[in-house]
Amino acid sequence: xxxxxxxxxxxxxxxxxxxxxxxxxxxxxxxxxxxxxxxxxxxxxxxxxxxxxxxxxxxxxxxxxxxxxxxxxxxxxxxxxxxxxxxxxxxxxxxxxxxxxxxxxxxxxxxxxxxxxxxxxxxxxxxxxxxxxxxxxxxxxxxxxxxxxxxxxxxxxxxxxxxxxxxxxxxxxxxxxxxxxxxxxxxxxxxxxxxxxxxxxxxxxxxxxxxxxxxxxxxxxxxxxxxxxxxxxxxxxxxxxxxxxxxxxxxxx
Amino acid sequence: xxxxxxxxxxxxxxxxxxxxxxxxxxxxxxxxxxxxxxxxxxxxxxxxxxxxxxxxxxxxxxxxxxxxxxxxxxxxxxxxxxxxxxxxxxxxxxxxxxxxxxxxxxxxxxxxxxxxxxxxxxxxxxxxxxxxxxxxxxxxxxxxxxxxxxxxxxxxxxxxxxxxxxxxxxxxxxxxxxxxxxxxxxxxxxxxxxxxxxxxxxxxxxxxxxxxxxxxxxxxxxxxxxxxxxxxxxxxxxxxxxxxxxxxxxxxx
Amino acid sequence: xxxxxxxxxxxxxxxxxxxxxxxxxxxxxxxxxxxxxxxxxxxxxxxxxxxxxxxxxxxxxxxxxxxxxxxxxxxxxxxxxxxxxxxxxxxxxxxxxxxxxxxxxxxxxxxxxxxxxxxxxxxxxxxxxxxxxxxxxxxxxxxxxxxxxxxxxxxxxxxxxxxxxxxxxxxxxxxxxxxxxxxxxxxxxxxxxxxxxxxxxxxxxxxxxxxxxxxxxxxxxxxxxxxxxxxxxxxxxxxxxxxxxxxxxxxxx
Numbered sequence: 008x009x010x011x012x013x014x015x016x017x018x019x020x021x022x023x024x025x026x027x028x029x030x031x032x033x034x035x036x037x038x039x040x041x042x043x044x045x046x047x048x049x050x051x052x053x054x055x056x057x058x059x060x061x062x063x064x065x066x067x068x069x070x071x072x073x074x075x076x077x078x079x080x081x082x083x084x085x086x087x088x089x090x091x092x093x094x095x096x097x098x099x100x101x102x103x104x105x106x107x108x109x110x111x112x113x114x115x116x117x118x119x120x121x122x123x124x125x126x127x128x129x130x131x132x133x134x135x136x137x138x139x140x141x142x143x144x145x146x147x148x149x150x151x152x153x154x155x156x157x158x159x160x161x162x163x164x165x166x167x168x169x170x171x172x173x174x175x176x177x178x179x180x181x182x183x184x185x186x187x188x189x190x191x192x193x194x195x196x197x198x199x200x201x202x203x204x205x206x207x208x209x210x211x212x213x214x215x216x217x218x219x220x221x222x223x224x225x226x227x228x229x230x231x232x233x234x235x236x237x238x239x240x241x242x243x244x245x246x247x248x249x250x251x252x253x254x255x256x257x258x259x260x
Numbered sequence: 261x262x263x264x265x266x267x268x269x270x271x272x273x274x275x276x277x278x279x280x281x282x283x284x285x286x287x288x289x290x291x292x293x294x295x296x297x298x299x300x301x302x303x304x305x306x307x308x309x310x311x312x313x314x315x316x317x318x319x320x321x322x323x324x325x326x327x328x329x330x331x332x333x334x335x336x337x338x339x340x341x342x343x344x345x346x347x348x349x350x351x352x353x354x355x356x357x358x359x360x361x362x363x364x365x366x367x368x369x370x371x372x373x374x375x376x377x378x379x380x381x382x383x384x385x386x387x388x389x390x391x392x393x394x395x396x397x398x399x400x401x402x403x404x405x406x407x408x409x410x411x412x413x414x415x416x417x418x419x420x421x422x423x424x425x426x427x428x429x430x431x432x433x434x435x436x437x438x439x440x441x442x443x444x445x446x447x448x449x450x451x452x453x454x455x456x457x458x459x460x461x462x463x464x465x466x467x468x469x470x471x472x473x474x475x476x477x478x479x480x481x482x483x484x485x486x487x488x489x490x491x492x493x494x495x496x497x498x499x500x501x502x503x504x505x506x507x508x509x510x511x512x513x
Numbered sequence: 514x515x516x517x518x519x520x521x522x523x524x525x526x527x528x529x530x531x532x533x534x535x536x537x538x539x540x541x542x543x544x545x546x547x548x549x550x551x552x553x554x555x556x557x558x559x560x561x562x563x564x565x566x567x568x569x570x571x572x573x574x575x576x577x578x579x580x581x582x583x584x585x586x587x588x589x590x591x592x593x594x595x596x597x598x599x600x601x602x603x604x605x606x607x608x609x610x611x612x613x614x615x616x617x618x619x620x621x622x623x624x625x626x627x628x629x630x631x632x633x634x635x636x637x638x639x640x641x642x643x644x645x646x647x648x649x650x651x652x653x654x655x656x657x658x659x660x661x662x663x664x665x666x667x668x669x670x671x672x673x674x675x676x677x678x679x680x681x682x683x684x685x686x687x688x689x690x691x692x693x694x695x696x697x698x699x700x701x702x703x704x705x706x707x708x709x710x711x712x713x714x715x716x717x718x719x720x721x722x723x724x725x726x727x728x729x730x731x732x733x734x735x736x737x738x739x740x741x742x743x744x745x746x747x748x749x750x751x752x753x754x755x756x757x758x759x760x761x762x763x764x765x766x
Binding site for chain 2: 545549750
C-alpha cells in the first residue's frame with residue numbers, strides 16, 4: 008500500500024531537499040540532442056551529471072555514480088555497448104537505473120534492444136503508450152510492472168505511475184513542455200537522481216514526475232514562447248520549494 | 261513566372277499557417293553543434309524534428325518523414341552513410357530534401373561529397389557565395405539552379421533565391437543572427453519544413469527565408485546580446501503572425 | 514617579472530579589444546555536451562569557432578585556425594586521433610594550443626593521454642587541483658609550469674595562474690557558474706582565443722580568466738537561476754567593457 012494522495016506533495020518536497028543535500032552523481036547515456044539540456048536540468052535540480060559513452064571510460068564513471076539513466080534516443084553501436092556495460096555495473100553495485108526507450112515504436116532494432124534492457128531489472132521505466140506497446144504488446148502496465156518488479160511511468164496528458172498496484176495519476180505540467188526538445192529526456196535524468204536518494208521506487212518516481220511537471224507549470228507563467236520557457240524551466244527547477252509543490256500538486260490515486 | 265514581390269508576405273503567412281496545422285515530420289542529418297538548436301527551432305515553428313544518424317535506423321526515420329535536411333557541418337563516416345541512405349529514400353518516396361553544404365570551401369573532401377549529393381536532385385540548396393564557388397566554380401547561380409532543377413538560396417547581407425529565373429532578394433534579418441551558432445543550420449531545417457507542406461519550391465524557399473529573417477528581426481528588439489537574442493528568436497518564431505510578416509517583409513524581385 | 518596587479522584590468526581590456534578586432538579562428542576539439550555553449554561563448558567574445566573532429570578534416574581546420582583547444586571531456590577514439598593531428602599541426606605552425614584535461618582524476622586512460630599531450634608543448638593548461646594531481650603527482654604547479662614552459666591555470670574558489678614564478682590570484686566569478694554545464698569548457702576556448710592575439714602567455718591567460726569571471730559576475734546580477742544565468746552570461750561576455758573590468762577585477766600577485 009502506498010501513501011494517500013494528500014501526502015505526495017510533502018514526500019516530493021522531502022526528497023527534493025534530500026537530493027539537494029546529497030548531490031548524487033548521475034551518469035547519463037543519452038542521445039546527442041539531449042545531453043546538454045539533461046546535464047543542465049540535473050545541475051539545476053542539485054545533482055551532478057556525467058555523460059561519457061566512451062567504451063574505455065563508461066565502466067569507471069558508472070561505478071562512481073549513484074544512479075544511471077539509459078535513454079535510447081540516439082541508438083548507435085557505441086551507446087549500445089556503453090548501455091550494456093553501465094547496466095551490468097549498476098546491477099552489480101545495486102545502484103538504481105532508469106530506462107527511457109525513446110521512440111522504440113518507430114524503430115524495430117531499438118525496440119529489440121529495449122526489451123533486452125527491460126529484462127535486466129531497471130528500477131524504473133519511463134515511456135509513453137506507443138512505446139509501451141512496442142515494449143510489450145500483451146500485458147497491462149500494472150501486470151508488466153508487477154511481473155518485472157519495476158516502477159513504470161506512462162507519460163501523456165496525464166502522467167500515470169504504477170508499481171503493479173493501482174496507478175497514481177499526476178495532472179501537472181504545461182503545454183510548452185512539448186515544444187522544447189529533450190524535456191522528457193531530462194525528466195528521465197531527474198527520475199534517476201531521486202531513485203539515488205530514495206529506496207522506495209514508487210515514492211521516487213512520483214516525486215520526480217511531480218517536481219518536473221510543477222517546475223514546468225511555474226516556467227509557463229510569463230513565458231513568451233518555447234525559448235523563454237526552457238530558460239525559466241531551469242530557473243524554476245532550481246528554485247522549487249515546498250510551498251509551490253503543495254500549492255500546485257494534482258495527484259490522485 | 262513567379263508571384264510579384266507584393267504577394268510574398270501573404271504567401272509566407274499562408275505557408276506558416278499550413279506548417280502549424282500539418283506539423284510535418286522533418287528528419288535532420290546535421291552537425292553535432294546544431295542538433296539541439298535545430299530541433300528547438302523546428303518545434304518552435306510547428307514541425308516535428310527527428311535527428312538520428314544511426315545506420316540501423318536512419319532509413320526507417322527518413323521513410324516516415326515529410327522532409328529531410330542534410331547539413332554537412334559535421335562530416336564523418338557515420339553521417340556520410342546516413343545522408344546517402346536518407347537521400348535515396350527521400351528521392352524514392354518523392355519527399356523534398358534540402359542540402360546545406362556548410363563550409364565546403366574549407367574542406368575539399370566535404371566539397372566532393374556535396375557535389376555528389378547536389379547531383380541527386382535536392383529540392384533546395386542553401387549556401388553562401390564561397391560555398392557556391394566550391395560547389396560549382398563555373399556556373400552562375402541561375403544557370404546552376406535551372407540546369408539542376410533545384411531552388412538555390414544564396415545567403416548573405418541580402419539573401420538571394422532563384423530557381424533559374426530572376427533572383428528574388430530578401431533584405432530582412434538582424435546582425436545578432438551571425439553571433440549565435442547554428443542559426444543558419446536551423447534555417448535549413450525550416451526550409452525542409454516548408455517544402456514539406458508546399459510543392460512550389462520557390463514559394464517554400466522564399467517563405468522559409470522570410471519567416472526566419474523576420475523572426476530574427478523581432479528577436480533583436482530588446483535583445484541584450486547573443487544569449488537573450490537566441491531565446492527571443494525561438495519565442496518570435498513560435499509567435500510569428502501575418503501582421504508582423506506583412507509589416508516587416510522586404511522582398512524585391 | 515610580470516605586471517603589477519593594478520595593471521591587469523587594463524591589460525585584459527586591451528586584449529579583449531584586440532580579440533574583437535582580429536576575430537581569431539579557434540578550433541575546438543571538445544566534448545559533445547560542451548560544443549554548442551563553447552561555440553556560442555566564443556562568438557559572444559568576438560572569435561570564430563569551428564568544432565569538427567572528423568579525421569578527414571581536422572588537419573585542414575587546425576591549419577587555418579589561429580588557436581586550438583583540446584578538451585578531454587569526451588574521450589573517444591575519434592577525438593583522440595583528432596587531438597593528436599591538430600596538436601601536431603598547431604605545433605608545426607607555431608599556433609598556441611590549450612589543454613583542458615577534464616576529469617582525468619576519474620579515468621586512468623584519460624590521464625595517460627593527458628600526460629602525453631602535456632609533453633607536447635601546450636601554451637596553457639587549465640585544470641583543477643584534483644586534475645593536476647592526476648597529471649603530475651609530484652611537482653608543485655610552479656615547478657610544473659616552469660619545467661614545461663607552459664602557463665597553468667588552477668581553477669577553484671580562487672583561480673590561480675602561474676608560468677613558474679609567483680602565482681597570480683583571481684577572485685572573481687559567481688556561484689551559478691558551477692550550476693551550468695560546460696562553463697569551464699567554454700573558458701578553455703576563451704583562453705585559446707586570447708593566446709591567439711597575445712604572445713605573452715601569462716598576460717593572455719590572466720586576461721581570459723578575468724574576462725570570463727567578470728562576465729559571470731555581471732550575469733549573476735538579476736539572474737533568477739541557472740537558466741537565466743547562462744543566457745545573461747553570453748550577453749555579458751558580448752557587452753563587457755573596460756569600465757566593468759576595472760570596477761570588478763580582483764587580482765593579486
